[in-house]
Amino acid sequence: MTHTSYHKPVLRDEAIQFLVTNSHGTYVDGTLGGGGHAVHLLGKLSEKGRLFAMDQDEEAIAHATERFTDEPRIKIIRGNFGYLDVLLPRELHGKLAGILLDLGVSSHQIDEPERGFSFQKEGPLDMRMGSLQVTTAAGIVNEYEYETLRDLLFEYGEERQSSRIARAIIEARPLQTTTELRDVVASVVPERFRNKSLARIFQALRIAVNSELGMLKRVLEKGHALLCDQGRFVVITYHSLEDRLCKNFFRYGNFEGKPVKDFYGNEVRPMRPLNKKVISASVDEITNNPRARSAKLRAAEKLSERASSDRGDRVDEDENRRNNLGGWS
Template structure:
């Protein structure tokens, strides 16, 4: 097993929040390096079972042989379908660690990081997928590119960046990370260079993997497959996904629209377990810098 594939964030807090019993049926929709899954299995008895999802072929190398464990090589947007396939009507707890694993950022061949200039502009979590970062840069209209960088990267200069990309690709199609870095160079000068680059790469990664759409689908399906009293434990890393999770947990919709019943009581499918968001300790942040932006929210289905 690859011990440095990924260091799980908020491990104890997120799994504690699932309120696991020995016979619980649990789902880890983001298997990755298997850290959270191993912790969940350590709390299950012989009658418990864990289903873990991951669409990335590399994650298969981290599978633990255990009769209480089923690995599902698929995107978590198909949560409900696979639970039905395995004959599971209801589950006791679902966990999602939405961050990109350190393995992906450190893999020079995947194009997730701006550190490796000769990497292909790929960024696919599922390497069987057809949409790559290079394809987006080479084929999207200027308006659509601007929307991607503005909505998913929150870049103020999104329109100027999109225009520069369209101009650049007329002469040289985008293939390598270096090609994109050359285009972004005029927009990332100064002390905020790394932050702007990170935002730009985040935007492309989200678009390549349809992360916002799949997150919405997973959350809605989690509500459907959870039994009353079941727990949903979610770790987010950037404001876009955290906003979706926060709104869904509080109101049952992604816009944050509060519905009230006849008596004026808030109508929501969940009960908040932690009213205040849980963040890593200073010790964890120092040991694992990637955890610094992590936020954990836990709810129970009514």
């Protein structure tokens, strides 16, 4: 398999341009996938630069291990980025120059029917990104109570027909395959809305199976603590729930989007967003790669403690330069 048939990286140049400010720094790619962003990132690093690259999917790890056999600057780690604070070697803590997250699933995962991510192909209702996870989509559709299932479809899929669909799923139990679930949804949703509803229902189940929002919140908080001053977060999201969490965290340091004030009434901001307007893919990129259609990129820079309650526009350059010399061990 070629690297681009595994997955075409989305907003690649934009992401790496925001991310890399120090070619000798230590970086994390939390969503290695086919390694498309990682290759480009490594291309911007010096011999001293380092990359910790994670994925929870063993197929991605196997593919990337082969792709990067001759690359001494990368260390590939299998695991959930939500736990990057425990997956990274202890000695590195607080020394990261940047963290990249390209959320969601890879084209390879969607294209493999046995992973169960696509309603267009028959496969088991699995949807786990990594085989270490216990919950599967079949577990959710067959075991959750009506209210829990309905709320999950509504909250994670933003599906307005969630009550009807949840009821139909419960009546059709047990469901084992993606096409069985597709047929149940099709039985209660008019044809002209069907594909959009199916996409929302599959998205909701995938988010729940993989605890995607919980893991995103965790990586933002833990990752922020690991960045050096002026270290950067770059996140590419594919739906509004993820985008909102990033937007609020980058602006306010919390997920609710509430301004926080210190004792003197100054706003405390742990990060400074680098792009006021969200960045989307160009028409050309979308034509070449339709998956880029829903991508949104946000980047932010960590503020030093002093700068964070000082309107965030002054940072100690020398301290940043010193901290940015991320080590490798």
